[in-house]
Amino acid sequence: KAGVTQTPRYLIKTRGQQVTLSCSPISGHRSVSWYQQTPGQGLQFLFEYFSETQRNKGNFPGRFSGRQFSNSRSEMNVSTLELGDSALYLCASSSGVVGLEAFFGQGTRLTVV
């Protein structure tokens, strides 16, 4: 079965711009979580969406937002980009049942210049 698909794979943006990243979870999965991975801070949780509702939120500024559609696809938006937002953004797909494993997509590499 198809895995987790993230688009685009690579993105270069200028400071001050905004960006939207997309994640299509595994068919049948209702939970999508987003993580930011940087060399300095490691993997940090951004937020989780389950059945179109934000279920959990990490400690990131309001510039980071997300949403989930009825088909479980999720988008993450970052407004007013800063250089420090350069990172690998990973989304994780799971059934939504707490405790079961999550499957990660290939990620979107965002570079802010």
Next chain:
Amino acid sequence: ELKVEQNPLFLSMQEGKNYTIYCNYSTTSDRLYWYRQDPGKSLESLFVLLSNGAVKQEGRLMASLDTKARLSTLHITAAVHDLSATYFCAVGSGTGNQFYFGTGTSLTVIP
């Protein structure tokens, strides 16, 4: 906030040797996950541990969980070069699938 510590951060070992990676976390949880990441790639799920005393094995890797000690270990037996990667532990928390990740252990297996 839940803190997850892994050690060592870097591990260089010879083929055929055994070693253990440790994952300590700061608050109560009974959900512990191990992932592998190859350079430039995403995270691959290795193990899901959901109860105290849980032990799972796959090939040369074995993971265990001690919820009382807030400790999980990933034991590598007779390492081979293909195991070279970065290994992350992650602790589940809250009412959903929110994971707190450790710093990762970069493993290099030397022939």
